[in-house]
Amino acid sequence: MVEKGILVVLSGPSGVGKGTVSQALLQAEPNLAVSVSATTRPPRNGETDGVSYYFVSREKFSLMIEGDEFLEWARVYDNFYGTPRLPVEETLARGKDVLLEIDVQGGLQVKNKLPEAVLIFLLPPSWKELEARLAGRGSESAEEVQKRLQWAKRELQSLSLYDYAVVNERVEKAVEQIRSIITAEKCRTVRFRDLKI
Amino acid sequence: MVEKGILVVLSGPSGVGKGTVSQALLQAEPNLAVSVSATTRPPRNGETDGVSYYFVSREKFSLMIEGDEFLEWARVYDNFYGTPRLPVEETLARGKDVLLEIDVQGGLQVKNKLPEAVLIFLLPPSWKELEARLAGRGSESAEEVQKRLQWAKRELQSLSLYDYAVVNERVEKAVEQIRSIITAEKCRTVRFRDLKI
Numbered sequence A, B: 001m002v003e004k005g006i007l008v009v010l011s012g013p014s015g016v017g018k019g020t021v022s023q024a025l026l027q028a029e030p031n032l033a034v035s036v037s038a039t040t041r042p043p044r045n046g047e048t049d050g051v052s053y054y055f056v057s058r059e060k061f062s063l064m065i066e067g068d069e070f071l072e073w074a075r076v077y078d079n080f081y082g083t084p085r086l087p088v089e090e091t092l093a094r095g096k097d098v099l100l101e102i103d104v105q106g107g108l109q110v111k112n113k114l115p116e117a118v119l120i121f122l123l124p125p126s127w128k129e130l131e132a133r134l135a136g137r138g139s140e141s142a143e144e145v146q147k148r149l150q151w152a153k154r155e156l157q158s159l160s161l162y163d164y165a166v167v168n169e170r171v172e173k174a175v176e177q178i179r180s181i182i183t184a185e186k187c188r189t190v191r192f193r194d195l196k197i
Helices: A018-028 A058-066 A086-095 A104-113 A129-139 A142-156 A169-187 B018-028 B059-068 B085-093 B104-113 B127-137 B141-157 B171-186
Strands: A009-010 A033-036 A038-040 A053-055 A070-076 A081-086 A097-101 A118-125 A164-167 B007-011 B032-033 B037-038 B053-055 B072-077 B081-086 B097-101 B119-121 B163-166
Touching: A009 A018, A009 A104, A009 A169, A018 A033, A018 A169, A058 A070, A058 A081, A070 A086, A070 A104, A081 A086, A081 A104, A086 A097, A097 A104, A104 A118, A118 A169, A129 A142, A164 A169, A169 B171, B007 B018, B007 B104, B007 B171, B018 B171, B037 B141, B059 B072, B059 B081, B072 B085, B072 B104, B081 B085, B081 B127, B085 B097, B097 B104, B104 B119, B119 B171, B127 B141, B163 B171
Parallel strands: A009 A097, A009 A118, A033 A097, A038 A053, A118 A164, B007 B097, B007 B119, B032 B097, B037 B053, B119 B163
Antiparallel strands: A038 A081, A070 A081, B037 B081, B072 B081
C-alpha cells in the first residue's frame, strides 16, 4: 500500500516571498508537486492549459462550484480562481505531496474540506522588512503598498488557525523548516493507525 | 525574551535502540540537554551524583512524590526512579530543549503534567527485527526476550497517545526525523501567540 501524500498549504502576505520559497522547496523536494489552479481568465502568451492553469469558461467554473469540485475558490476582480479537488486527491493517493500556494481565506477553506491538510503561514521578519520588500519591487504605488500592508495585518489575525508559521528571513532556512514540517507530519502517529509491525 | 525550549520524550520497546539514537541525537543537537533522573538505588562505580543520577534516599523520594516534585516516576523492583520537574522546567525556560528517555507509562504521565511535551515513540522496523536485536544482545535469556516482546506489544497499544512515531531502521535517519520533529514543533503557531512583527 502506498502511503498517502501530504497536502501543504503555503500562505502569507504579498511581498513575503512565497513564490521564491515555493520554487526552492519544489527544487529540494522531488516528491512535492505543485497544484494547478483552474481560472476563468484568458491564457496569456506562453501559458499552457493544464500546466500554468486549467483554463475554463465562466459557465464551467460555476458548474464546478455547484458540483463541489473545488477545495477552495475565490473571485479576484472579474476573474475566478480555484483549486480542483480531484487532481489533488489523485496525486496524494499516489503518495506524492502537493503544494498549494493560496491566500489565508483559501487555506481555511481547504482545512475545512481536508482537515489533514498542513497549513503553513510564511511570515516576514518584520513589518518594516515587508514594507521595504513591497516598495522595492517597484511594481506597486505607495498607496497600493499601504493597502497590501493593511491586508497583511488582517490576514495575520488568522495565524492561530494555521498549523505552522515560518519566518522568511533567509530562503534556505525557510525551505529547511518547511521540509522539516513535512518530515515531521509524516511521523504523526495518526498516520500509523493501521500499523502492523 | 528567550523562547522556551521543547521537552522531547523518547520511548520505545527494549531493544529498539533508544540509547544509540539518544546519544547520536545529543551529538547532533547542541541545544538539546538530557534530563537527569532521581533514583533510590545506590550509585555504582564511576557514577556521579547530579550527572548520572540524583541519588536520593527512600524517604527523600517519598517526600518528593508527596510534594508533586516529579514529572513522572516509577518503581522498578525495589528501586524508585523519577524525573524531577524543577531542573527540567528551568532548562526549558533558558531556551534549551530537554530529552527524556522513559517508558510509555512515564511519557503519558509527563504529557498529563506538561501537555506541550512532544512524545515520540521509537519503533523497530519489524517484530522479527526487534526479536533479533534482543536475542543478539545476549544479555537476556530466551524467556526474558519473550517477556520483553510481550511487554513491547502492550506498550504499542498506547501508540496513538503519542504524537509521533519514528522507525529506527537506520540510526542516522531516525535522528534526522527526530530533529525535523523538533524543528517543526518550534514552528507551531501556538508558539507565535505573542508575535509582534
